[in-house]
Amino acid sequence: MTSTTAFNTSQSEQIFSTAKQLMPGGVNSPVRAFNSVGGQPIVFDKVQGSHAWDIDGNEYIDYVGTWGPAICGHAHPEVIQTLHETLEKGTSFGTPSVQENILAEMVINAVPSIEMVRFVNSGTEACMSALRMMRAYTGRDKIVKFQGNYHGHADMLLVQAGSGVATLGLPDSPGVPKSATSSTLAAPYNDLEAVKKLFEEHGNDIAGIMVEPVVGNSGFIAPDAGFLEGLREITQEYGALLAFDEVMTGFRIAYGGAQEKFGVTPDVTTLGKIIGGGLPVGAFGARKDIMEMVAPAGPMYQSGTLSGNPLAMTAGIKTLEILQRPGVYEQLDRMTKKLTNGLKEIADKHGHATHMGQISAMFGVFFTDRSVHNFEDAKTSDLDKFARYHRGMLERGIYLAPAQFEAAFMSLAHTDEDINKTLNAADEVMASL
Numbered sequence: 001m002t003s004t005t006a007f008n009t010s011q012s013e014q015i016f017s018t019a020k021q022l023m024p025g026g027v028n029s030p031v032r033a034f035n036s037v038g039g040q041p042i043v044f045d046k047v048q049g050s051h052a053w054d055i056d057g058n059e060y061i062d063y064v065g066t067w068g069p070a071i072c073g074h075a076h077p078e079v080i081q082t083l084h085e086t087l088e089k090g091t092s093f094g095t096p097s098v099q100e101n102i103l104a105e106m107v108i109n110a111v112p113s114i115e116m117v118r119f120v121n122s123g124t125e126a127c128m129s130a131l132r133m134m135r136a137y138t139g140r141d142k143i144v145k146f147q148g149n150y151h152g153h154a155d156m157l158l159v160q161a162g163s164g165v166a167t168l169g170l171p172d173s174p175g176v177p178k179s180a181t182s183s184t185l186a187a188p189y190n191d192l193e194a195v196k197k198l199f200e201e202h203g204n205d206i207a208g209i210m211v212e213p214v215v216g217n218s219g220f221i222a223p224d225a226g227f228l229e230g231l232r233e234i235t236q237e238y239g240a241l242l243a244f245d246e247v248m249t250g251f252r253i254a255y256g257g258a259q260e261k262f263g264v265t266p267d268v269t270t271l272g273k274i275i276g277g278g279l280p281v282g283a284f285g286a287r288k289d290i291m292e293m294v295a296p297a298g299p300m301y302q303s304g305t306l307s308g309n310p311l312a313m314t315a316g317i318k319t320l321e322i323l324q325r326p327g328v329y330e331q332l333d334r335m336t337k338k339l340t341n342g343l344k345e346i347a348d349k350h351g352h353a354t355h356m357g358q359i360s361a362m363f364g365v366f367f368t369d370r371s372v373h374n375f376e377d378a379k380t381s382d383l384d385k386f387a388r389y390h391r392g393m394l395e396r397g398i399y400l401a402p403a404q405f406e407a408a409f410m411s412l413a414h415t416d417e418d419i420n421k422t423l424n425a426a427d428e429v430m431a432s433l
């Protein structure tokens with residue numbers, strides 16, 4: 001679509017107005033409601049490759065990719081085919097399965113810090129379980145996290161948690177008891193001095209640090225040189241654990257995640273999104289001596305009725321197989337660079353101050369004249385301008401995350417033609433902002 005006059009979303013509007021009677025805010029995850037960009041959310045009917053079709057028949061080039069999982073493109077034919085084969089055997093076993101072993105081995109072989117893994121059903125579960133394990137292993141209660149980093153919606157991690165929470169203006173959610181977050185310490189991202197101070201004061205009580213090694217949940221923010229290394233040193237000095245939350249970055253910014261990309265190996269890693277190939281999965285993993293804290297090998301309780309679900313494992317296995325093929329990450333990097341370099345040129349041409357960031361298949365655009373290193377910098381973005389940009393792109397068939405504080409995602413299915421269309425749309429929209 002290049003013309004905006006044909007943009008009709010009447011069926012989306014109708015379905016969403018019904019949804020609002022049935023589910024809080026009409027959605028099952030807040031950021032989907034478009035509250036921070038205004039207007040109505042688009043109701044998708046079908047997704048395939050790099051494209052999505054809404055219920056009114058509008059077609060979009062999609063840079064949300066169901067919020068990260070769709071790195072091979074939506075509904076990849078090989079993933080769908082293998083899902084059909086597993087489906088014939090049933091939808092859930094509730095016993096050990098071969099599929100679990102295969103995906104576990106793939107994850108262990110890929111991610112440097114993981115010698116053993118436990119599968120769960122979401123990133124939220126992965127992070128809350130990893131945190132329990134860190135506390136169980138160290139016998140300490142305090143945890144350090146970073147402002148604007150999101151680790152799911154478990155009580156003790158819902159402190160200065162970025163994206164959805166930031167967009168909604170809920171700095172701390174009602175219903176989270178003070179006691180649940182009283183052991184959670186928050187520092188500004190990329191600020192090693194602040195982390196050092198926290199450790200000087202509380203070092204012997206800190207179980208560990210949980211960090212997004214590359215931030216996606218305050219928009220895209222890269223770690224400054226030495227930041228991740230610094231966290232590694234501080235945690236080692238105090239006998240605390242370092243956890244990388246790679247729910248978003250795992251298998252996205254490199255096959256082995258941020259820890260492979262930056263050569264910094266944490267003690268604990270959480271995963272999600274891509275490893276489920278579009279089905280609900282999360283995972284946490286670590287060295288054997290840490291993982292053997294987890295029941296029934298050890299005393300730390302954690303469980304899940306549908307954990308290790310054969311369909312989810314199958315989608316994950318095929319997705320990782322595709323990601324192992326030669327040239328995959330080079331292609332993702334090349335396409336993402338082509339898009340972000342193009343966007344930067346267009347923004348400059350039309351006189352819009354932007355901060356553009358990109359690592360491999362993850363990227364982001366802030367409408368600010370600041371260089372963005374933390375959530376405070378991110379918040380200087382012109383949110384009204386972002387909302388108009390988002391709307392203009394949407395009307396031209398480009399589907400971007402409906403919030404400034406979200407990262408964007410490239411997939412293997414995106415073509416040069418997709419990128420060119422996106423840049424043409426951006427050129428029109430930026431001229432009108």
Ligand SMILES: *Cc1c(COP(=O)(O)O)cnc(C)c1O
Nearest residue numbers: 122123124150151152245247248
């Ligand atoms: C998405 C995300 C989560 C939460 O995962 P869910 O599957 O939505 O519960 C946790 N951490 C990070 C870094 C994420 O991007």
